[in-house]
């Protein structure tokens with residue numbers, strides 16, 4: 385007889401309307417009113433998130449603040465305070481680690497926990513999820529939603545199912561009934577573009593997807609076809625990979641008006657390099673990869689990336705690399721709406737590499 389591994393118990397936790405919830409916690413007088421976190425509505429910034437009152441008007445992450453105001457003229461706009469969100473994020477992550485060290489952090493407000501074995505010796509993932517939510521509320525005053533399942537993607541979809549302050553448990557024998565009616569857009573990894581292509585193929589729900597052969601999906605989507613074929617059958621064996629640290633450090637900005645020339649862009653990018661380097665330095669890290677992101681006025685976005693053998697040791701080195709990367713874009717010839725840089729591929733003190741720095745230039 386072959387031993388099959390024990391069923392995994394995975395919890396996905398996601399904070400409710402995270403940035404907005406933090407702001408409302410600190411300004412209770414605003415509760416009940418539509419609120420968006422973003423720049424001023426007469427600026428060109430975008431909404432990072434909105435509370436549920438504002439979402440009723442169609443306001444959501446990613447739309448411009450100007451459009452948000454058109455959708456709901458009485459909506460309040462609050463500037464984001466990333467330091468505060470970072471602090472809350474650290475609080476919730478240390479709560480996760482009270483339960484298990486198998487925590488895969490996805491963003492500031494979201495993580496997967498594999499609690500198959502856990503520090504509380506608690507066999508019920510449902511009870512653990514309840515406990516985690518309680519702890520988060522006690523420590524931060526904020527609500528989170530949790531999904532419990534035997535795989536990451538089902539846990540993720542489940543955490544969204546009963547928001548806000550939700551807890552949704554999907555047992556293995558319930559998975560297919562749970563996922564079949566869902567629109568394919570709910571599948572993690574399927575974005576707007578894939579969604580449109582699936583629609584063109586008359587695939588709207590997971591049930592539609594399940595009817596397609598592996599051959600067909602591979603032809604249409606390449607490697608991604610394998611992934612969605614499995615997902616449509618409730619199969620997702622990706623392990624939870626603990627990753628406490630941020631995977632990239634970045635700074636970017638949408639400008640108040642499009643920038644046609646290169647010079648002001650360079651000035652801005654130098655500032656970004658300084659800012660991002662300082663942040664990284666604070667955590668005692670160095671990066672080997674620098675990525676430049678440029679969004680042109682027509683919203684076409686390009687990224688240019690370079691990885692070095694050794695680490696980038698100063699803001700000036702980062703800036704030099706960015707200057708080169710900017711040459712590989714059409715900045716200066718096409719107006720630019722947004723620019724930014726990010727650093728990734730880290731070396732940490734004590735790990736090979738940082739002490740024996742390799743030369744870059």
Ligand code: TTP
Nearest residue numbers: 398399400401402403404432433445446493547
């Ligand atoms: P989400 O968890 O996607 O959204 P949310 O927490 O605001 O709302 P929900 O209750 O539906 O989970 O994102 C977490 C935070 O990340 C969000 O509060 C703001 C930020 N964010 C952006 O800045 N831009 C974006 O496009 C998205 C999706 C999120």
Ligand code: MG
Nearest residue numbers: 398399400401
């Ligand atoms: Mg959230």
